[in-house]
Every structure is written in structure tokens, then in C-alpha cells.
Amino acid sequence: MTETVARSLSADGSGLPDDVIIGAEGISIAIYGEEAGQRETNVRRIYHALAKGDLPHFKLGGRVHARRSTIMAWIEKQERAA
Template sequence: MEDIKTRPPGVNATGLPLAEDLMSGAGAIAHFIFGNDSEGSRRKVYHAADKLGLPCFKLGGTLCARRTTILKWIAKQESVV
């Protein structure tokens, strides 16, 4: 396993810089998951975060998530079904 101390600053275990991995706002998360950031898609993101366990967090009042974490969550959901 890679030691976090050997990684360049701001790079996660997948090699993706944090700035590229982090999504800020329900619109950005909706666009990543659904391909658009319509009001309906943003509402689906809030619903998934509240009721379905979508892995996200708040920075101030803004909903944020990592692309890599959401992809892992989706893969886990697929394996359960």
C-alpha cells in the first residue's frame, strides 16, 4: 500500500489531484451522476444524500463530494443488487 507521505501534495490514492476529484455544489454532483444539472437532478442528489447514503459532505453550506468516492459507492450499490 502506498504511503501517503510519498504522494505529491493534493493528490489522492488514485492519482487524481484533489481539485479535479472534488465537486462543489449539488449541480456539479448532479452533472457528474446524471449528465445534467437541472433542478430535478439536483433534487435527486439531495434525496440520495439524505435517504440513500450518497457519500457527500458540507463545506459551509455547500454540498460537496469526491468523484472517486461516488464511483466506489455506485460500484458497491451495483454489487448489492
């Protein structure tokens, strides 16, 4: 007897749930929005936070990934602490 597991796919069919953000640029857009004039600065902010270990993330194949839900929970925690 085999068991079928249903998995939710992202809109592009890549197999990754919509909750997973790929790359520092994607994380910066999730946190700061899509302001084109600030994109490079925001990506540097993300790399700085990653290097300090401040931002929750994980790596797959050498690329940084984060879960949108984890990032939002982390932001809420930061707001409560302030």
C-alpha cells in the same frame, strides 16, 4: 529546514483537486450527465439522497461536497449489491 509540499491544482487554479465536486448540481452532473432538460429533477434526486444519508458527501462552509472517486466507488458498490 522547511518542507515543500506539492499539491495538485484544478484546471481553474482554485486549489481544489479535480476529484472534489462542489454543490448538488455538480454532483448531479457527475452522476447523471449534463442533460439540461433533466437538471432540476436530478438536483432534487441528489438532495433527496443526501437527506436520506444514502450518498457519500461532506460539507464545507454550508455547501455540500463529494469526491468523484468516492461517488464512483459507491455506484459500483450499489451495482454489485443489485
